[in-house]
Amino acid sequence: MKIRERFDVRFILTAMRLLTTASLTLVLVSCELAPPERETGATVVAESETPETISIAEQLAAEAEREDAERQRRYIADILYDGMRALRTDRLMTPAEDSAYHYFSRVLAFEPENTVARDGMRDIALRYVQLADTASRQGQFDNAETFLRRANSVDPELPAIAAARQTLAAARAQTHSVHRLNNRELSQRQPAVVQQLEEIARLVAANNTFVLITAPNDELGRWIYAQLQTSMAQARLRADIEIGEQASVRLVLPRSS
Numbered sequence: 199m200k201i202r203e204r205f206d207v208r209f210i211l212t213a214m215r216l217l218t219t220a221s222l223t224l225v226l227v228s229c230e231l232a233p234p235e236r237e238t239g240a241t242v243v244a245e246s247e248t249p250e251t252i253s254i255a256e257q258l259a260a261e262a263e264r265e266d267a268e269r270q271r272r273y274i275a276d277i278l279y280d281g282m283r284a285l286r287t288d289r290l291m292t293p294a295e296d297s298a299y300h301y302f303s304r305v306l307a308f309e310p311e312n313t314v315a316r317d318g319m320r321d322i323a324l325r326y327v328q329l330a331d332t333a334s335r336q337g338q339f340d341n342a343e344t345f346l347r348r349a350n351s352v353d354p355e356l357p358a359i360a361a362a363r364q365t366l367a368a369a370r371a372q373t374h375s376v377h378r379l380n381n382r383e384l385s386q387r388q389p390a391v392v393q394q395l396e397e398i399a400r401l402v403a404a405n406n407t408f409v410l411i412t413a414p415n416d417e418l419g420r421w422i423y424a425q426l427q428t429s430m431a432q433a434r435l436r437a438d439i440e441i442g443e444q445a446s447v448r449l450v451l452p453r454s455s
Contacts, residue, residue: 199222268297274308274309277301277304278301278305278315278318280296280317281300281302281305282318283300283314284297284301285322285325288325289328290322291322291352298322299352301318302322306319306361319353322349323350323352323356324349324358326338326345326352326409327345327362329341329345330343330365330366334362334366334446335369336412337373337410338367338444346359349362372450372451374405374449375449376449377394377398377447377448377449378444378445378446379422379446381414381444384414384422385393385414386443392425395425398426398447398449399428399429400429402433402449403431403433405451408436409437409438409448409449410440411423411447412445413439413441413445413447414441414443414445419441420439422439423435423437423439
């Protein structure tokens with residue numbers, strides 16, 4: 199009986215040693231077969247940047263760029279529209295924040311070579327030259343000077359500015375006198391205006407001048423002409439009529455004088 203018990207003990211010990219050895223063997227084998235752990239950081243990022251991923255990122259970036267370009271195009275188009283509208287209504291440089299000059303300048307700050315904005319600046323200068331010529335004919339010489347200074351500030355290389363300055367100088371030299379009429383009294387045909395026109399008629403006859411009549415409308419212009427002609431007795435009045443805000447009579451000396 200004791201021999202059997204010793205045999206059983208030896209058998210159990212031997213079995214336990216075999217099980218322990220087998221367990222260690224399995225652990226070693228599993229370690230050899232297990233895939234290596236993924237490294238973190240740059241390696242993971244590198245593995246994620248497949249060609250497909252890079253292509254999608256590029257497409258998204260390109261799409262965002264196109265959307266930004268389209269938004270800027272619409273923004274520029276809106277400003278140009280405001281500039282053209284201001285130009286059509288003679289809001290050339292005033293009001294400062296709602297003028298053609300203001301809007302075209304904003305566009306050129308974004309796109310210095312924008313053709314529409316550059317042409318708009320030239321048109322502002324040309325319009326000032328036109329206003330200066332009109333003011334010169336009507337004897338409003340200070341206004342003409344102001345318009346030409348503004349034209350020069352917008353486009354100093356515009357050739358028409360020099361020609362307008364010559365026109366202004368000639369108008370000054372040929373002008374005998376300029377007589378402003380009160381618009382309110384004129385519209386009411388008051389006696390004070392009639393008396394002023396009689397005095398002007400005597401100057402016209404005495405100096406043999408040409409007359410440029412400026413009036414708010416054609417009816418008043420013809421009335422001024424009739425009053426002057428009536429006051430000149432037998433002399434024939436040589437005159438032109440222009441429409442303008444400020445009523446006036448400009449006496450122009452003959453070119454030979």
